[in-house]
Amino acid sequence: xxxxxxxxxxxxxxxxxxxxxxxxxxxxxxxxxxxxxxxxxxxxxxxxxxxxxxxxxxxxxxxxxxxxxxxxxxxxxxxxxxxxxxxxxxxxxxxxxxxxxxxxxxxxxxxxxxxxxxxxxxxxxxxxxxxxxxxxxxxxxxxxxxxxxxxxxxxxxxxxxxxxxxxxxxxxxxxxxxxxxxxxxxxxxxxxxxxxxxxxxxxxxxxxxxxxxxxxxxxxxxxxxxxxxxxxxxxxxxxxxxxxxxxxxxxxxxxxxxxxxxxxxxxxxxxxxxxxxxxxxxxxxxxxxxxxxxxxxxxxxxxxxxxxxxxxxxxxxxxxxxxxxxxxxxxxxxxxxxxxxxxxxxxxxxxxxxxxxxxxxxxxxxxxxxxxxxxxxxxxxxxxxxxxxxxxxxxxxxxxxxxxxxxxxxxxxxxxxxxxxxxxxxxxxxxxxxxxxxxxxxxxxxxxxxxxxxxxx
Ligand SMILES: Cc1cc2nc3c(=O)[nH]c(=O)nc-3n(C[C@H](O)[C@H](O)[C@H](O)COP(=O)(O)OP(=O)(O)OC[C@H]3O[C@@H](n4cnc5c(N)ncnc54)[C@H](O)[C@@H]3O)c2cc1C
Numbered sequence: 305x306x307x308x309x310x311x312x313x314x315x316x317x318x319x320x321x322x323x324x325x326x327x328x329x330x331x332x333x334x335x336x337x338x339x340x341x342x343x344x345x346x347x348x349x350x351x352x353x354x355x356x357x358x359x360x361x362x363x364x365x366x367x368x369x370x371x372x373x374x375x376x377x378x379x380x381x382x383x384x385x386x387x388x389x390x391x392x393x394x395x396x397x398x399x400x401x402x403x404x405x406x407x408x409x410x411x412x413x414x415x416x417x418x419x420x421x422x423x424x425x426x427x428x429x430x431x432x433x434x435x436x437x438x439x440x441x442x443x444x445x446x447x448x449x450x451x452x453x454x455x456x457x458x459x460x461x462x463x464x465x466x467x468x469x470x471x472x473x474x475x476x477x478x479x480x481x482x483x484x485x486x487x488x489x490x491x492x493x494x495x496x497x498x499x500x501x502x503x504x505x506x507x508x509x510x511x512x513x514x515x516x517x518x519x520x521x522x523x524x525x526x527x528x529x530x531x532x533x534x535x536x537x538x539x540x541x542x543x544x545x546x547x548x549x550x551x552x553x554x555x556x557x558x559x560x561x562x563x564x565x566x567x568x569x570x571x572x573x574x575x576x577x578x579x580x581x582x583x584x585x586x587x588x589x590x591x592x593x594x595x596x597x598x599x600x601x602x603x604x605x606x607x608x609x610x611x612x613x614x615x616x617x618x619x620x621x622x623x624x625x626x627x628x629x630x631x632x633x634x635x636x637x638x639x640x641x642x643x644x645x646x647x648x649x650x651x652x653x654x655x656x657x658x659x660x661x662x663x664x665x666x667x668x669x670x671x672x673x674x675x676x677x678x679x680x681x682x683x684x685x686x687x688x689x690x691x692x693x694x695x696x697x698x699x700x701x702x703x704x705x706x707x708x709x710x711x712x713x714x715x716x717x718x719x720x721x722x723x724x725x726x727x728x729x730x731x732x733x734x735x736x737x738x739x740x741x742x743x744x745x746x747x748x749x750x751x752x753x754x755x756x757x758x759x760x761x
Contacts, residue, residue, distance in 0.1 A: 339363060342758065343557050343564050345545050345583075346572035348376025349744055350732040352533035353751025354570045359537055361759055366566075367537055368559060370544035370701045374534050376574070377702055377734075378744065380525025381692055387646055388525035389609050391694045392705075393744045398515030403752075404529060404745050413528045415520035416643045423623035428483055430680040444484045445492070447471055455506035463711045464493060464501040464509060478629065487627040490635045494655040498603025498742065499708035501655070508709035513739040523644050526744070540564075544701070545573075547584040550729045568728055568761075570754045572747075575721075575735035576602040576703025590725070596717035600735060601710030604658035604697045608673055610688040612647040615639075616681050624649075626676055632657035634676040649677070658705075662695040669693055706742040707735035722750065727761050730754040 340363060344355040347369035355365045373379070377392040396404045396415070408415060425433045425441070433441065448468055455467035468485065475482040489501045497509055522528060543559040554565040573583060578597045588594070617624060617639060624637040632655060640648035651673050653661055661669055670691050677685060696705040709715070715738060722736035732750040740746030 340567035340758070340761075341554065341565065342366070342568050342570065343368060343555070343566035344570040344572065345548075345557065346376060346574075346733070347371075347374050347530075347534065347539050347541075348572060348574075348733070349378055349530060349533070349747040350572040350734065350736075350751035350754075351376075351570065352530055352537070353748045354572070354730075354732055354755045355537050355751075356533050357752055357755035358758060361755075363758075365537065366564065367534075367539040368543045368545055368557060368564065369539055369541050372541045374539070375527055375530035377696075377705070377747075378526045378530045380522075380527035382525075383692060384611065384690065387611075387640075387644070387648065388523075388527075389648075389692060390521070390526050391607060391692065392696075393526055394521045395519045396521075396745070397519050397743060398517050398745075399520055400515055400517030402515045402517070402745050403748055407529055407532065407748075408522070411528060411532045414523055416523055417518050417520050418622040418638065418643055419518065420623060422621050422642065423625060424618060424621050425625040426627065426680045428627050428629050428679075440480075441484055441488075444481060445488050448485060448488050452506055452509075461505050461507040461711055464489065464504045464506050467506040468501075483627055483629065486631045487625075487635055490628075490632045490654065490657075491625055494603075494632060495605065495636050495652055497708045498605045498654055498658075498705050499601045499710060500603075503601055503708075503710050505709045505711045505713060508713065508715055511709055511715050511739075512742055515745070521643070545583050547586060548729070549586045550725065551587045553728070555728055568730060568758055570730045570732060570751075570758075572731075572733040572751065572754075574602070574702045574704065574733060575600060575707045576697075577701065580703055582700070582703075592717075592720040593723070593725075593731075596713075596720040599710060599713040600717055600721070601708040601713065602704035602735075603655060603706060603708045604662075605652060605654045605705040606658040606662065606696060607692075607694045608651045608653070608669055609692040610649045610651065610670065610673060611690045612649070612688050613686050615641045615647045616685045617641070617649070624680075626680060628676070634673060651676075659697045662698050666691060666693050708742065722753070724754075724757050730757055 342358050342363050342365045344351045344367045347367050351367055355367045359365045379392040381389045381391050396402055399405045427433055451468045471485055493501055543561055545557055545559050547558040549556040554567050555569050557564045619641050621639055622642055626634055634651050636652045638650040640646040696702055718738045722731050724730045732754040734741050734747040737746035737750045
């Protein structure tokens with residue numbers, strides 16, 4: 305469909321207030337008989353999905369992005385030219401019927417499978433767990449998840465920590481059950497959901513649903529998907545949105561450098577950014593949306609890639625797990641040897657620990673990681689040649705890694721977050737997806753949802 309170019313760029317710097325008002329008004333009158341002008345805020349998966357769908361349907365769409373790069377929490381680093389590394393999402397979790405699988409097929413993106421079964425678990429002293437120890441760990445796991453199931457049957461919600469507190473009661477912090485239960489909380493709950501077990505809701509923490517099938521990652525980087533989605537789209541980079549005036553027609557979106565008018569705006573700001581009130585909505589968002597923003601949690605998962613001169617860990621594993629003396633310290637590692645034939649280890653830190661180390665220097669983080677690796681593999685292991693380290697909680701355009709269900713929140717709050725405001729303001733982003741929040745596919749599907757809401761107007 306041939307449509308006029310409807311979106312107007314008004315330079316706040318060049319135009320006087322009076323003349324820009326005039327121009328905005330004149331433009332609005334002029335455009336009355338034309339198709340809606342769409343502004344999409346955010347060039348992450350949600351924004352790109354919405355923009356692409358609307359663009360394909362013939363709408364004039366502009367995507368406004370704060371950063372000078374595409375993808376948001378999909379971010380493939382090319383710092384090591386021979387090995388692209390994903391600093392945000394790595395995996396398509398559950399490949400079967402996953403819409404990202406279809407996209408990856410379309411662009412014939414190479415994918416590699418990692419398996420949780422290809423894992424070795426090391427005890428605090430660095431020794432691999434024996435069969436008997438694995439059995440004991442399984443028994444602790446059963447007790448933890450049984451306590452959580454019981455908590456889900458209670459009327460009042462509590463945090464996961466509170467729900468499992470009886471299991472830790474009276475235990476010495478250095479005792480095996482204390483360390484092992486904390487390992488389960490860290491590796492299976494905090495690393496997965498990104499929230500602290502002191503904040504995660506025992507009622508709702510596991511509401512996230514999965515697609516069937518294995519997990520695959522992209523050896524050339526997840527950004528292949530966002531680059532594909534962004535083809536042919538108009539994207540304004542380096543334009544942090546400061547205000548959205550949605551009580552007027554047309555709407556006005558003010559960035560640090562300019563302003564845009566639109567008939568409909570799709571907001572895909574991360575929950576962390578909404579919580580920080582970094583963007584002013586005028587009028588203010590209605591109470592149910594404000595409540596959802598305040599009560600849903602935004603968690604942290606940080607990555608530390610270490611590149612070594614050679615491999616010194618078992619070559620046939622994908623995952624290395626460590627039961628630390630202190631909660632959450634380097635419990636999960638991915639080896640890139642088996643999957644990509646590279647002497648690279650990726651260590652994760654989630655939740656409180658993930659947030660705390662953001663204040664450390666890279667050298668401190670690497671030293672801490674090496675302390676753990678030396679405990680497991682001995683003092684003779686080589687130093688890493690290079691490292692790449694993320695700090696998602698401090699990143700002003702994400703302020704966290706992904707959302708979780710905190711105590712005090714309910715699944716309905718995600719519907720409130722997703723609900724459009726009239727026919728003007730639409731919402732997408734991982735946190736607004738009821739079933740697949742916290743994931744790349746959830747973000748993508750939320751963008752398609754927002755596009756469909758506009759298409760049926
Ligand atoms: C470390 C990490 C690992 C992860 N691992 C996985 C995984 O393996 N598999 C998986 O499925 N999911 C994973 N996720 C989650 C997944 O990456 C996200 O759910 C998804 O990418 C979010 O997409 P989005 O479009 O909702 O948000 P974003 O990608 O954050 O997009 C929002 C966009 O808005 C922009 N923005 C912010 N503020 C402003 C502003 N004021 N003005 C204009 N633009 C603004 C941002 O720059 C960003 O581009 C991971 C996330 C992280 C951080």
